[in-house]
Amino acid sequence: MGRKLLIHNDKVPGINTYEVYRAHGGYASVEKALKTMQPDQVTEEVKKSGLRGRGGAGFPTGMKWSFLAKPEGVPRYLVCNADESEPGTFKDRYLMEKIPHALIEGMITSSFALGAKTSYIYIRGEYFYVARIVEKAIAEAYAAGWLGKNILGTDFSHDCYVQVGGGAYICGEETALLESLEGKRGNPRIKPPFPAVAGLWGCPTVVNNVETIAAVVPIVNMGGEEYAKIGVGKSTGTKLISASGHINKPGVYEIELGITVEDFIYSDEYCGGIRNGKKLKAVVAGGSSVPILPTELILRTAKGEPRLMTYESLSDGGFITGTMLGSGGFIAMDEDTSIVKNLFTFSRFYHHESCGQCSPCREGTGWMEKILQKFLNGTANESDVDLLWDIQSKIEGKTICPLGEAAAWPVAAAIRHFKQEFIDIARSKKFVDISHYDRLNKLVRA
Amino acid sequence: MKVTIDGIEIDVPKGTTILEAARMIGPEVAPPTMCYYSKLKTSGGYCRTCIVKVTQGSTANPNPMPKPVASCRTEVMDGMVVENTINKEVLEARKGVVEFLLMNHPLDCPICDQAGECHLQDLGYEHGAANTRYEFPRREFEKIDIGKYVQLHMTRCIMCFRCVKVAEQLTDNRVHGVMHRGDAAEISTYIENVIENEFSGNVIDVCPVGALTDKTFRFKSRVWFTKPVDASCDCKKCSGKVRLWLKGNDVLRVTARKDQWGEVEEFICNECRFERKNTADWKIEGPSPIHRSSVISQNHYNHLNELKVQVMKQQKALGFMDINKRP
């Protein structure tokens, strides 16, 4: 059994309540930090831990914190990104739903390190019931004195608020999130300036993912060095993986970074193998935005080494033969899966979620979806594959925010590894049934 | 700060953007712009036509920037090296942007008031491809009258956000400008509220395409059949420095004066723009400088005749058939 640091208590009855959480050692990190450490020491421990952002980009958290500008007399903010909308990712919801106090404890300890008197948890609109759970936990934390004025009798005071989003994927992009939090339209900002210098209300701000913030709790409790012993190389600690698709046991798993992908898919501790004895065809390893890989390449790198669940190993080979750990949305597809149909679903999503600020993403995402629709309608030509390739290349790297890339990469990877499938469909002129989307649309609108 | 653009070095003050530095060198190296507007704060960054490649970040950090950057929103660093017209990758990417901008565009230039002074036409001509690869129905919207003087034809809008910035920065009473998102985004009719404002007419001038047009001028004439002259008046609300577009002695249209980059020199008030339509209202200063490559300059200026003579000489020297004798 791998070590668990975040959701080890998820099955404890009542762990969502303050009393049970506290009885299981909750809020120890706040006590330790406030009573025995200086803010900079906390940041130092996070640096030593090697923790990397769990929201997708994998940026070293300690470094991000140390970039935070600290001008005199200007408030600083910590904002928790709980907008989790990447298809295939649902770990933050699990954590907040099961152990909401883990996030709040992390918020307090992290805010102490950053010198933030106020923090916000920006929760995805569709997670309204999760917002209630978190709000209740915040109320409990206030009642028990972990939030509010002079926490534990020190001169550290802190307020934490929940803000529910309107349900747009783009509001997960950190600057769009800040705009939305300020009550504006959730359009990504043009960077620089970065949030660390001018974030919320123009003040220095750190934006971190739910899991990143929750991981600060064990780091402070056990010490950064101890945490860094888990994992391989620059991928330290544990990571929540949202496993979905054609596997026997879909769900949220906490893994030690460094186990093999093969182990993760086939062992009983995790996914338990492919459903109905089928063969694995492909995996999207880090949420819908990251490149899809065929079985050969997800289990082994191009060099033939076993692929590990780490930032480095998954991206070994670049985009030609590798992918990314991303947010840890692990989607497995069996041999019966149509890559083209799956890609259509993704492209449809990005088209729907583009904010429309910049031309390549606004126009290109819709175009790609329309062409993919042609494949499903049985009206595509072989040349449409090349056209798709060209369009994605003209979006990638030319947009304001990474949503453009998120839309382009899956198209590029599907063509790179499964071109023949596109060509076969184009030649066969077969109609692929996607009427369930229409039914879904109707349900959503009803 | 020293910056090199397409091999030409220039010294610029700190805080200058790559685009402004390129404009200082001259139009040969200046990237095209569809959304940036030097007179509007926070403009630029959206259309991506001005993207360039930074092959050396600065003297201190000589690494190239991994992705092409929007030159209008990227400040120069000392020792930066930038490639625009000499970089194939940039030109290819720009072609892609033009294709995206034209993809859902109606291209109904023959019935569009903007034709002849349209930045999208110029852009498409210079950087676009001859054919479109887009085969699907194009986006369409109803025309909307936003007040007495301005019409919004969203179908032609390229979402440059300039009108939104004008509304935000020149007029009060206005917060929102865009509704919906992605390719369904549109300039909001909220703008109707603003049309009462004395400077609202400037949205027409900043609009690079024929999405916002002057209702007092609509369909009166093709711009190249009118003659632009610079004129002024004693206006209490604005500088009173305008451009009149004449046909005979009739003032068909009043606009602000525009500079070399197609940007308004000074914003003008609605009274000057929409109400003063008599030559008697104005002190005429003389013909407006119009670039000779512009269709508007046709038939207006003598230098065109000189140019024609020059071209004919050249062509004769190269053994071409006489321009006037071609079938």
Ligand SMILES: Cc1cc2nc3c(=O)[nH]c(=O)nc-3n(C[C@H](O)[C@H](O)[C@H](O)COP(=O)(O)O)c2cc1C
């Ligand atoms: C389109 C888009 C959507 C994103 N959605 C999320 C999200 O739902 N949750 C999240 O934590 N990060 C999301 N991110 C990443 C954030 O911008 C940011 O990198 C992250 O919140 C930083 O936190 P971390 O360093 O703790 O990972 C998204 C990025 C983009 C471009």
Ligand code: SF4
């Ligand atoms: S890349 Fe897409 S989502 Fe991001 S700013 Fe541009 S249009 Fe908006």
Ligand code: SF4
């Ligand atoms: S806006 Fe420009 S390109 Fe579009 S129809 Fe009018 S003149 Fe033509």
Ligand code: SF4
């Ligand atoms: S209406 Fe004109 S100025 Fe306004 S966003 Fe559209 S193209 Fe730009």
Ligand code: FES
């Ligand atoms: S002019 Fe620079 S992005 Fe539009």
